[in-house]
Amino acid sequence: MTASLERLVVIGCDAAGMSAASQARRRRPAADLRIVAFEKGQHVSYSACGIPYLVAGDVSTPDDLVARTPEEFRKLDIDLRLGCEVVGISLPSRSVTVRSGERTYDEPFDQLVIATGGVPAxxxxxxxxxxxxxxxxxxxxxxxxxxxxxxxxxxxxxxxxxxxxxxxxxxxxxxxxxxxxxxxxxxxxxxxxxxxxxxxxxxxxxxxxxxxxxxxxxxxxxxxxxxxxxxxxxxxxxxxxxxxxxxGTKPNSALAADAGIAVGASGGIVVDRRQRTSAEGVWAAGDCVEVHHLISQRPTAIALGTHANKQGRAAGINIGGGYATFPGVVGTAVSKICSHEVARTGLTTAEALGAGFEVFSAVTESTTRAGYFPGALPITTKLIAERTTGRLLGAQIVGQEGAAKRIDALAVALWHGMTVEEMTGLDLSYAPPFAPVWDPVLIAARKTAEQLARLRP
Known part of the structure; x- marks a missing residue:
């Protein structure tokens, strides 16, 4: 190791931590940046969201949930240490304290990524x-x-x-x-x-x-x-x-808080758009951080692998000398209960009211395919809009096969601040095996816009 070799330490080796480590390595070779990653468990870079499907039998083996093995990361010159729990961060000495079995030792860092995930309730x-x-x-x-x-x-x-x-x-x-x-x-x-x-x-x-x-x-x-x-x-x-x-879970931010790193009201570590914390050279990503909700304009904590991967990627690119940001979330999520699908994005009615919006909502019924086509199944869509402007604030879907992923179109509309009236003209795909001639998203937007129009002077 030369005197100029910079040291990056990563705490937590799932989605956020290893995305950060991998992106940093892509931009900075081992001769320039030494990366040490600590994981208190025995598995890294896996899909925690897939665990229920492993238990149900949809996924054959635990290995199927692993995106990359420890050996694959080590081939990238990432010093990955399993069974090692970081129990302390010292900002003055620029080091972390690591417990491995009966042994405790300090590991120095120049840059630090905190990706400690969430703590289950x-x-x-x-x-x-x-x-x-x-x-x-x-x-x-x-x-x-x-x-x-x-x-x-x-x-x-x-x-x-x-x-x-x-x-x-x-x-x-x-x-x-x-x-x-x-x-x-x-x-x-x-x-x-x-x-x-x-x-x-x-x-x-x-x-x-x-x-x-x-x-x-x-x-x-x-x-x-x-x-x-x-x-x-x-x-x-x-x-x-x-x-x-x-x-549920809450952000695992105690390690950061004990080190004097700012933690927000949501319980998550406070980070900026580039995933920088309040401490110089310390980054954080994943379920342990606080995120900016683009609709409520308030900080919140949302535990999702999609966000963790994006945040870790942004942190790693920045550590590697590039520029990347994570702008925030609109709160999109989907789930499945046997043949039933559930999806949501944006704010619920209560959340919208709490954020100070004057709210109007409408519920519509439709089918996932053309009504005459075999396999057409029911779908219920609820849109929540700002009463005065018609701007979409949130959406919820409950239906059967083919229902849930329609939330993505609504999430894009939310992201770009569309009104329900503007949404009625969206050029969405149509063919009888996939949708009615009026897609459920368009039906919901049209019905909500029509009801809002009747309320105006």
Missing amino acids: RPDVPGADADGIHGVQTLEDGIRLLSFLEDRAPKRAVVVGAGYIGLEMAEAMIRRGLEVTLIDAADQPMRTLDPDMAGLVANALRDLGVDLRLSCRLSGFSSDAGRVTAVRTDAGTLSADVVILGL
């Missing part, structure tokens, strides 16, 4: 450490759950939390033949939807055979010989052979 209730209670945050979590299901052959599953992960894991359990109860403290599943659209999701879950218990608060777990046997709630006790926790 764990219930602080009695019995939460019983055998058979599983989170699904990491690939290791998914492998452990899969092994448990295959070895123990449980019959009754309780899923705690009716957000994206909870719904996807409920589907996985149904498809494995288990009796499934899904509980949530809220009065609707998927709080990222308006109540009327969430009601469609609730109906779909019940139609699939899920015992959906809403406004049901977890109070503890019962166990026998260390193994979970039941879930206790304020509405009664539910028998369980396996419990899946789907309570």
Whole structure:
């Protein structure tokens, strides 16, 4: 190592961290930049979003979820160290403290990327450490759950939390033949939807055979010989052979906060458009950071692999001497519960009102294909617009096959600040196997624009 060799340390080796490391390496060779990446687990650069589909059987092996192996990164002259947890950051000494087994040591850096991801919410209730209670945050979590299901052959599953992960894991359990109860403290599943659209999701879950218990608060777990046997709630006790926790995540920003790096009200690390933190030479990307919501114009925290990859790429390009930005998000997400698809983008009605907008919304029904074409399936679309201008503020879709990806057209309209009236002229594709002559997006835009026009003087 020469005196001029710059040192980049990366904390966390999934989407954001390894995107940053790879982009930096592409622009700066090993003779110019030494890269050391620390991962406390044993897997890197994998699709955490694919874990429910691994459990359900759609994905054959855990290796199928891995985008790049440690060996592939090492061939790029990235010093990748598994089983190494960074437990401290010292800005004055420009070093991180690493724990590897019984050994603790300091690793110096000139540039640092914090990509520590998210921390899964764990219930602080009695019995939460019983055998058979599983989170699904990491690939290791998914492998452990899969092994448990295959070895123990449980019959009754309780899923705690009716957000994206909870719904996807409920589907996985149904498809494995288990009796499934899904509980949530809220009065609707998927709080990222308006109540009327969430009601469609609730109906779909019940139609699939899920015992959906809403406004049901977890109070503890019962166990026998260390193994979970039941879930206790304020509405009664539910028998369980396996419990899946789907309570969401929060940004894993404690390491940064302890080092004096700014953390926002959302709990995420504060970064600028280039992914720079408040500390010189320190970058952050992925689920641990705060992002700018382009519609509400407020900071928020959204855990998605799409954002993590883009943010990591931007950080790596900048570290490598280029220029890249991550401008923000509009909050687009999709999910699937067996044959039902759910999508959303932008703001919900409550979020739009909270951001100070005067809001109007409309719900329309259509089909995913021409009504006469075999396989045409129902799709419900809700648009949320600013009452005075007609500007699109948000959209939600619940339907069957072919429904969810229509949210992308609505996300693009949101990104460019279109009104619902402008959207009625969008040149969207048409052929009977793919859409009615009026696509559901166009029907929704037209109906919303017409209703808004009747409200104006």
